[in-house]
Amino acid sequence: xxxxxxxxxxxxxxxxxxxxxxxxxxxxxxxxxxxxxxxxxxxxxxxxxxxxxxxxxxxxxxxxxxxxxxxxxxxxxxxxxxxxxxxxxxxxxxxxxxxxxxxxxxxxxxxxxxxxxxxxxxxxxxxxxxxxxxxxxxxxxxxxxxxxxxxxxxxxxxxxxxxxxxxxxxxxxxxxxxxxxxxxxxxxxxxxxxxxxxxxxxxxxxxxxxxxxxxxxxxxxxxxxxxxxxxxxxxxxxxxxxxxxxxxxxxxxxxxxxxxxxxxxxxxxxxxxxxxxxxxxxxxxxxxxxxxxxxxxxxxxxxxxxxxxxxxxxxxxxxxxxxxxxxxxxxxxxxxxxxxxxxxxxxxxxxxxxxxxxxxxxxxxxxxxxxxxxxxxxxxxxxxxxxxxxxxxxxxxxxxxxxxxxxxxxxxxxxxxxxxxxxxxxxxxxxxxxxxxxxxxxxxxxxxxxxxxxxxxxxxxxxxxxx
Ligand code: UTP
Numbered sequence: 293x294x295x296x297x298x299x300x301x302x303x304x305x306x307x308x309x310x311x312x313x314x315x316x317x318x319x320x321x322x323x324x325x326x327x328x329x330x331x332x333x334x335x336x337x338x339x340x341x342x343x344x345x346x347x348x349x350x351x352x353x354x355x356x357x358x359x360x361x362x363x364x365x366x367x368x369x370x371x372x373x374x375x376x377x378x379x380x381x382x383x384x385x386x387x388x389x390x391x392x393x394x395x396x397x398x399x400x401x402x403x404x405x406x407x408x409x410x411x412x413x414x415x416x417x418x419x420x421x422x423x424x425x426x427x428x429x430x431x432x433x434x435x436x437x438x439x440x441x442x443x444x445x446x447x448x449x450x451x452x453x454x455x456x457x458x459x460x461x462x463x464x465x466x467x468x469x470x471x472x473x474x475x476x477x478x479x480x481x482x483x484x485x486x487x488x489x490x491x492x493x494x495x496x497x498x499x500x501x502x503x504x505x506x507x508x509x510x511x512x513x514x515x516x517x518x519x520x521x522x523x524x525x526x527x528x529x530x531x532x533x534x535x536x537x538x539x540x541x542x543x544x545x546x547x548x549x550x551x552x553x554x555x556x557x558x559x560x561x562x563x564x565x566x567x568x569x570x571x572x573x574x575x576x577x578x579x580x581x582x583x584x585x586x587x588x589x590x591x592x593x594x595x596x597x598x599x600x601x602x603x604x605x606x607x608x609x610x611x612x613x614x615x616x617x618x619x620x621x622x623x624x625x626x627x628x629x630x631x632x633x634x635x636x637x638x639x640x641x642x643x644x645x646x647x648x649x650x651x652x653x654x655x656x657x658x659x660x661x662x663x664x665x666x667x668x669x670x671x672x673x674x675x676x677x678x679x680x681x682x683x684x685x686x687x688x689x690x691x692x693x694x695x696x697x698x699x700x701x702x703x704x705x706x707x708x709x710x711x712x713x714x715x716x717x718x719x720x721x722x723x724x725x726x727x728x729x730x731x732x733x734x735x736x737x738x739x740x741x742x743x744x745x746x747x748x749x750x751x752x753x754x755x756x757x758x759x
Contacts, residue, residue: 299330303333306335307489308335310490311326313644329498329499333483341634342485351589352591354594357580360576360605361582363608364676366678378553379546382549382550387543392529393527396428396445396534397509397535397662398412398448400503400535404688405687414695415695416698417699417730418700418729419730422730424535424536426464429467429468429469430732433468433469442473443543445474447474448508448509449476450478477515480508481501481502483501484501484637484639486639492641502658504660505658506612506659506661506662510621511627513625522618523618529552530616532615541613541677547561547615548615554671556617557617557670558614558620559673561610561682562575565604565608568596569587572609572610572611573610574587574606575610575666581667582666582674584666613682614662631664634657635657637655637656638653639655684702700725704724706729706730709743710746713742715751717752727752727755728754729752729757730757730758730759731758
């Protein structure tokens with residue numbers, strides 16, 4: 293580590309001397325902790341980011357040539373169903389051969405949910421209170437069992453939740469996994485700044501840092517040795533998913549199959565947007581390059597545009613479920629030059645006496661997004677999925693995309709499976725299941741499996757638990 297006085301001097305020279313205002317009041321340990329954070333600061337990086345913010349360097353998409361991306365739609369015709377079956381067979385063969393890995397990005401701070409702990413420890417099971425981590429684990433284990441294969445699980449955390457995440461797995465017997473098949477690694481942290489580009493003290497002896505976004509997963513996969521581990525195991529395809537959506541179909545054989553058939557480097561699942569302003573990214577071609585445009589960056593003209601059939605032109609909403617080829621991540625990961633996005637946030641800060649949580653946004657977090665690597669792909673497929681089968685994110689404390697809405701959507705999906713198996717389930721006027729239903733992935737991974745296993749005489753009253 294560089295000498296304290298030198299670090300302090302460089303902070304002063306770079307207009308960040310305020311970080312050392314309380315230096316003389318810190319204990320030796322506190323000084324060491326602050327120096328450790330300061331030692332990692334790259335002033336050129338901060339200056340470039342702050343300059344970008346001042347120049348408002350984001351892309352003005354209204355000036356770009358935007359075209360809808362081709363989508364493999366939900367199969368209806370016999371031909372489409374045949375293609376789906378072929379894709380499934382390709383994906384299942386890859387699963388059986390042990391060529392797929394599950395990759396969870398769980399390094400986010402989960403500020404909107406405001407849960408004290410890793411988001412994966414949040415309880416979403418409608419009846420059992422099963423955590424998000426447990427849902428994902430059961431799904432991967434059930435799929436591995438079905439195909440007689442091992443599916444290793446790579447989990448990206450960050451400094452904000454790494455210790456607690458690993459502790460949770462250790463205390464819960466690795467959720468049924470063999471320890472050697474679960475690998476944790478941390479993404480990088482970057483400094484947050486106030487609106488004047490000044491670094492922020494998060495507490496007496498630490499800088500306000502934030503994980504570098506889910507885009508950071510690409511270099512973290514390489515840096516951590518996860519890609520090398522995958523290669524050793526013969527893994528060729530990575531099933532990327534986020535921690536907050538228990539409906540995600542991890543290592544989906546159909547999705548993997550289409551991705552592999554196309555020789556794709558990175559592929560995406562999308563759904564038909566519920567309404568033009570829905571807060572999901574738009575997947576489209578932008579000046580000839582496959583791109584995801586965040587809902588907040590889409591201009592109104594394109595957001596509401598209709599095609600010649602009167603259907604929303606940009607109807608394909610990205611739900612952050614991807615397949616990635618191991619070679620692609622290996623190729624771009626180490627130096628993935630993803631653009632930095634900014635988010636204005638309420639960043640708790642130390643005012644010299646105590647930590648204050650501001651009422652209004654007081655600073656900027658910089659993040660990269662994984663979908664910004666799509667323009668770098670030589671081949672990619674985009675596949676539509678049914679919303680009720682695959683999308684129930686837990687983002688907020690209440691209302692839309694909350695734990696309550698997620699639990700209802702879980703019950704709704706299981707009600708649909710039960711109906712397909714011949715069991716009546718009462719629904720209310722909004723179309724929601726009145727029966728609270730929970731079916732463990734270990735009992736059934738999909739509607740067909742449920743039908744084949746459902747005990748005779750099963751009925752759905754107020755509650756139904758199958759595990
Ligand atoms: P979100 O964008 O919803 O962020 O992350 P978040 O941190 O969970 O929640 P808010 O925005 O602070 O309320 C989507 C997924 O990407 C992961 C999250 O853990 C989640 O699975 N993620 C996000 C990371 O792994 N690292 C990051 O730096 C950001």
